[in-house]
Amino acid sequence: MTNPIRIDGLPTRRVSDGEIVTTPDGTTHYLNGMAALIYELADGRSVESIATSVAAIFDLDNEEGLRLAVAALDEMRAKGLVG
Amino acid sequence: MTVILDYLWLEVELGDDPRLVSLLQNSSTSSLPVRERVTIGVASGSDGDTVDIDGDLHPASGTIELSEIAYGAVHDRVARWARDEGWARIHAGLADAGGRRIMIAGPSGVGKTTTIVALADQGATVLGDEAVLVRDGQAIALPRPLHAKHGGAGIDGLRREAVLTTLPYEDPLAILDPAAINRVARLEHRPAPLDLIVLLERSDGDQPRVVPASTAEAIVALAPDAGPFTPDRVQLVRTVIELAESAPVVRLLMTTPAETARALLEIP
Numbered sequence A: 001m002t003n004p005i006r007i008d009g010l011p012t013r014r015v016s017d018g019e020i021v022t023t024p025d026g027t028t029h030y031l032n033g034m035a036a037l038i039y040e041l042a043d044g045r046s047v048e049s050i051a052t053s054v055a056a057i058f059d060l061d062n063e064e065g066l067r068l069a070v071a072a073l074d075e076m077r078a079k080g081l082v083g
Numbered sequence B: 001m002t003v004i005l006d007y008l009w010l011e012v013e014l015g016d017d018p019r020l021v022s023l024l025q026n027s028s029t030s031s032l033p034v035r036e037r038v039t040i041g042v043a044s045g046s047d048g049d050t051v052d053i054d055g056d057l058h059p060a061s062g063t064i065e066l067s068e069i070a071y072g073a074v075h076d077r078v079a080r081w082a083r084d085e086g087w088a089r090i091h092a093g094l095a096d097a098g099g100r101r102i103m104i105a106g107p108s109g110v111g112k113t114t115t116i117v118a119l120a121d122q123g124a125t126v127l128g129d130e131a132v133l134v135r136d137g138q139a140i141a142l143p144r145p146l147h148a149k150h151g152g153a154g155i156d157g158l159r160r161e162a163v164l165t166t167l168p169y170e171d172p173l174a175i176l177d178p179a180a181i182n183r184v185a186r187l188e189h190r191p192a193p194l195d196l197i198v199l200l201e202r203s204d205g206d207q208p209r210v211v212p213a214s215t216a217e218a219i220v221a222l223a224p225d226a227g228p229f230t231p232d233r234v235q236l237v238r239t240v241i242e243l244a245e246s247a248p249v250v251r252l253l254m255t256t257p258a259e260t261a262r263a264l265l266e267i268p
Helices: A033-041 A047-058 A062-078 B018-024 B063-084 B112-121 B178-182 B215-229 B233-246 B257-266
Strands: A012-015 A018-022 A028-032 B003-007 B010-014 B028-030 B036-045 B048-053 B056-060 B088-097 B100-105 B125-128 B131-135 B138-141 B146-148 B163-167 B173-176 B187-189 B196-202 B209-212 B249-254
Touching (some): A018 A033, A033 B233, A047 B215, B003 B028, B010 B018, B010 B063, B018 B163, B036 B063, B048 B063, B063 B163, B063 B215, B088 B138, B088 B215, B088 B233, B112 B125, B112 B178, B125 B178, B125 B187, B215 B233, B215 B249, B249 B257
Parallel strands (some): B028 B187, B100 B196, B196 B249
Antiparallel strands (some): A018 A028, B003 B010, B036 B048, B088 B125, B088 B131, B131 B138, B146 B173
């Protein structure tokens, strides 16, 4: 997996428990709190680095952090939120 | 004689044991409303010391244990009020340099306290070296005495009157009076926005270097250490993002404390 990076220019809006991102086709995507963090950290750093931060912030073991980060980033790629 | 300390939401009445005053003295006032009063005293007997916190007695076998009990009594309560009122606790110091409020974060041992004391030597006012409470883009320092590792040996020109006491850990810890470091009688702590967020890092270079940092870098640097004090991690991330978007964030690759402080003051 190449290092994930947020797609430039997508409108985002913070909500009380996460973030809403709109893709060019007009679809809105709700990211929960952890997904919003993963999206924010997708700035070109490695998946492993994102996973380490997620694990540290949410007090998870590294394996669980990696599993959640990979799953979230796969879904964000599929929806056109990260490249 | 008793001493009254103004510790954010706490009013702390200290008994006249000079060690207590040395450990907790902070010569500060706070604009936050007092939510709780705490009385701390020490009784010394043939079996050692007993710390009395609002009538609850805690045996202490020496100065280190006494300090940990007294600090714990104050800081656990402050942490509870901070949590209850929605503040996140960031591991960082806070200084006011000519009206610019600068938060200085970095891992334990990186040199926050030495840099902060060097900042005071160059005219800034140091408000704290350990924790900054943040909420809605506002920040307020935890008003405790500064803690310098290695007995303060890394601090050039440290004046004797600034050292309240030294705790005899294996690596001795100097407890420094912020009022003496700042050469003021009293510090005022109030919530206010930040003007600059500095992420301190060690460097092998011979000159300090300032590099702009992103919100993601701020999250990575600030949020993990804050986790244990902020049970709602989603809210914590949000608070850190709001903070990072409220003021410029830079990484400062540090050299000596004096050079690092100068570089910090020159950041536009």
